[in-house]
Amino acid sequence: MNEKVQSYIQEHQLLTSGKPVLVTVSGGADSMALLHVLLSLGYECIVAHCNFHLRGEESDRDEKFVCDFSQKNDVPFHKIDFDTVGYAQEKGISIEMAARDLRYSWFYELAEKLDVQAIAVAHHADDSIETLLLNLIRGTGLRGLRGIPSRNGKVVRPLLACSREEIELYLAANNIGYIVDSTNKQNDYSRNKIRNIIIPELESINPAVRQTLYDSVRRFEDTCTIYESAIKNIAEKIVKKEGAQISIDIKQLVAQPAFHTVLYEILYPYGFTPDAIGQISKLLYGESGKRFFSEKYMLVKDREELLLFPKQSVDDNIYLIPKGQTSINEPLQMEFKNLVRTPDFQASKLPNKIHLDASKIQYPLQLRHWQEGDVFIPFGMKGKKKVSDFFIDLKFSLLQKEQCWILLSGNDIVWIVGYRTDNRFRVSSDTNEILEIEL
Numbered sequence: 001m002n003e004k005v006q007s008y009i010q011e012h013q014l015l016t017s018g019k020p021v022l023v024t025v026s027g028g029a030d031s032m033a034l035l036h037v038l039l040s041l042g043y044e045c046i047v048a049h050c051n052f053h054l055r056g057e058e059s060d061r062d063e064k065f066v067c068d069f070s071q072k073n074d075v076p077f078h079k080i081d082f083d084t085v086g087y088a089q090e091k092g093i094s095i096e097m098a099a100r101d102l103r104y105s106w107f108y109e110l111a112e113k114l115d116v117q118a119i120a121v122a123h124h125a126d127d128s129i130e131t132l133l134l135n136l137i138r139g140t141g142l143r144g145l146r147g148i149p150s151r152n153g154k155v156v157r158p159l160l161a162c163s164r165e166e167i168e169l170y171l172a173a174n175n176i177g178y179i180v181d182s183t184n185k186q187n188d189y190s191r192n193k194i195r196n197i198i199i200p201e202l203e204s205i206n207p208a209v210r211q212t213l214y215d216s217v218r219r220f221e222d223t224c225t226i227y228e229s230a231i232k233n234i235a236e237k238i239v240k241k242e243g244a245q246i247s248i249d250i251k252q253l254v255a256q257p258a259f260h261t262v263l264y265e266i267l268y269p270y271g272f273t274p275d276a277i278g279q280i281s282k283l284l285y286g287e288s289g290k291r292f293f294s295e296k297y298m299l300v301k302d303r304e305e306l307l308l309f310p311k312q313s314v315d316d317n318i319y320l321i322p323k324g325q326t327s328i329n330e331p332l333q334m335e336f337k338n339l340v341r342t343p344d345f346q347a348s349k350l351p352n353k354i355h356l357d358a359s360k361i362q363y364p365l366q367l368r369h370w371q372e373g374d375v376f377i378p379f380g381m382k383g384k385k386k387v388s389d390f391f392i393d394l395k396f397s398l399l400q401k402e403q404c405w406i407l408l409s410g411n412d413i414v415w416i417v418g419y420r421t422d423n424r425f426r427v428s429s430d431t432n433e434i435l436e437i438e439l
Helices: 002-012 029-040 057-072 084-091 095-114 125-138 142-146 164-173 190-205 209-238 250-254 259-270 274-282 387-393 398-403
Strands: 021-024 045-051 077-081 118-120 239-242 245-249 291-293 297-302 305-310 319-321 334-340 353-357 365-369 405-409 412-416 433-438
Touching: 002 029, 021 029, 021 095, 029 045, 029 164, 045 057, 045 095, 057 077, 084 095, 095 118, 125 142, 125 190, 125 209, 142 209, 190 209, 209 239, 209 250, 209 259, 245 250, 250 259, 250 305, 259 274, 259 297, 274 291, 297 398, 305 398, 353 412, 387 398, 387 412
Parallel strands: 021 045, 021 118, 045 077
Antiparallel strands: 239 245, 245 305, 291 297, 297 305, 319 365, 334 433, 353 433, 365 405, 405 412
8 A cells, every 4th residue: 555655646746755744634544544654655744633622522532542643653743722613603604614624724824834845634535436426416517526636735635546445454454543433424414424325325236336436536537637628728719808807708609619618617716606607608698787796706798798807896985076186096096286278288188187177167076986877078079978878989898887987077077087078178268277187
């Protein structure tokens, strides 16, 4: 088994002979085998143990067992105590999720403090099979069929090449003690049900089902590598990033084979559920303006594109700018100057600087976001135009509309900031005093 693990470590480039390895040890069969194998292979190990205080005296027994083994074998030992139940209640999550969050947060913190090369955890081949079945039951894309990855950032899993049976035989052959967690035999958790009920039933149909599933996991992993490469190539053609905004060309998207799957792979990293992505797929040719939300992102159907950008809290405030104000820093940075018109005066043609007839300005000026129903008289025109139609002319996306600021004098629009002034406030031959505003 030592040779098998070392071969797997080398194949996947999990560890080197340089820095120490932080080995997470619960005291159970898997983690004790992992620690013993790595020590036998000559790796410098540091033990990390978490006491979640979920099983009363059993939790303290586990801690003492791991501590005693570490001291006996002259291995540095670190432990931490968690109020797992309290944390789960505070965060509104399950005990399983709370324990996972707590331990990995501490592992990473400890790894950085001790300057280790990796955090070794004791997942093995049977765990990977159980993960495959869990993902199939819950619903998954192709990635979920890969089981557990050999590496995830600093976390490595050297035992993935070994089955639970091999681990138990190794422990017995080397007379290595371990702790049995009584909750492993309880079927309150989904993983335990798969381990204790579903897989034995599958073995009644195919006695070699564990090996069959493990072989499938390895094939799925290779298939997924090819699949991800293809998705990346497609995404490079149809997805564009401009600052915080991401746009997906609908015409090019639907031209792809299995475009529903392509869309899923593009959107799922942004937190959109399969149901939401399915709804988006059905509305690719629907009317513009339809919105979809994940926890942190908003997607909008906008003419020939899908626009994706981070959620932003809408600023509904109206900012007042009194007469005599020379500058503001919120919500935009603007400077205000009063000028006397001279014969050689030339009005600005820059989008970020405007000149207005100061005598027509009513104070305080107001600065707010665009609202439905806003109208103005664009510079150089006589008739009124809806601001929404002006946006259409400029082919504004929904994000650009929502980020656009409007400067008003009384109830009249003075400036669609950065784009167009209102003709009623233009500098004319009758103008004596000029208000200059620079964005």
